[in-house]
Amino acid sequence: MLKDSAVTSQPVRIGVTATARIARTVIPRINACGNATVVAIAGRSPDKLAEFSRLYGIPRTFQTAAELFADPNIDAVYIPQPPALHEEWVCAAAAAGKHILCEKPLGCNLAEADRMIAACRNAGVVLLDGVMWYHTERARRVRDLAASELGTLTQITSAFTFPGSKLPATDFRYQDSAGGGCLLDLGWYCVGAANLIYGCQPERVFATAQWQGAVDVHVNGVLWYPENRMASFECGFNAVKRRWLEITGTAAALVCDDFTRPWNDDRPRFWIHDAEGGATQHVVSHPPQEECMINAFCQLVHERQTDHVWLQLSRKTQAACDALLLSARSEAVVAVHGG
The missing domain is CATH 3.40.50.720 (NAD(P)-binding Rossmann-like Domain)
Structure with missing residues (x-):
């Protein structure tokens, strides 16, 4: 970071x-x-x-x-x-x-x-x-602890949903021609989180979807990563607001119930759950995440970093989302190429 x-x-x-x-x-x-x-x-x-x-x-x-x-x-x-x-x-x-x-x-x-x-x-x-959220101090701490405190990582699970009934029917999320659909709107965060934590893109994926015309309104996905690591996620416009992430290892698990945006901006938090059922809360203070992103952008601009880690992550996430959409339409496991 x-x-x-x-x-x-x-x-x-x-x-x-x-x-x-x-x-x-x-x-x-x-x-x-x-x-x-x-x-x-x-x-x-x-x-x-x-x-x-x-x-x-x-x-x-x-x-x-x-x-x-x-x-x-x-x-x-x-x-x-x-x-x-x-x-x-x-x-x-x-x-x-x-x-x-x-x-x-x-x-x-x-x-x-x-x-x-x-x-x-x-x-x-x-x-x-x-x-x-990538650019916050909480994200840095999550990455550091995932790499040092959880043992060998085996599974990342996430969900990002909200009740789309509150959106007008004309909202771009429901328009295929506008690039709508829950995978690119919400699943992007889930797939990006797994790619960020594992440091690579998946090798193959499988997805199922519920459709409203040509638009995916609910997606469940499974992603296979190198070294026998897995990720799974749910995203959709037809469930209560959720934005949680769990990173599981052989020694402990990290749980964040609001990874895309803190429920309370003053107390960005997550928990480490140990093998005996104990849970330790971590609170990481930082400016509002919009400001963290803008600061990161400005640093890239001042340093003229045109080929940076976040752009590489975007490309890996885009490649995985392409494969997930193809899988949801074909109902088959799809290899991820190009990221």
Whole structure:
């Protein structure tokens, strides 16, 4: 994990490409972290642009992303659009010389992700996907203890679900053409966690799914890793809100009941369960995870690290998700290629 960035005298100037709902969460944290500031936002609705400008003190607004990309006083962009738009917008931003923080998943498939990665590498700009929890001190402690206190790792189990009935039917998560589906929206975190902890991608996978038209709304997956290690996960839009992770070894297990986002931002926590039934709680304080992600992004930008560990992790996760979707559609075990 990268060390925390020191606050610099030259904050990264960020433009936001849309007035999406997630932007309401991320923009205040960008401005609060000390390493970056939002200087512009683009959007189709003049009313929303005026609202965002007023609420978050954003000095410049644009009707199109192309205008935002052309602004020489913007160093980087945050892309909160649905997955189906990521390739087009990432490649356009890279061509304009902007560093890019892009919402997850990186793309709808590995081919798209690879084209984005190549465009950014050729332009010499940073690309980072928007998974926040990777960059927290709690994540670092989880990784350290998983490597040192649990014995030989054998199994990682996770679940990320929420009741999608609260979403409008027009939400991109229910639109195949927008890159919707629970695997890329929620399972991305579960698969990414296993890849992060094991330090590699799975060799083969199997998945089952419930479908709403062409969109996966509930997925159960099994992943086989080298050295006889396994992972399994559940994700979906049809269950109570859950976001838990268990890492099992031959000596102990680590349990986190909110790995993607702390239930209480003031007390990020997890437990070590020993072989005798004892449980030790660990509380790891750190800034809000949005700020941790922004700080990591800014450090990558200042160091111009265009081929970093997080991008490699994104690619491995994308490859595994490709195989999982193919498995869910074919009802067969599928080998993972390309990560």
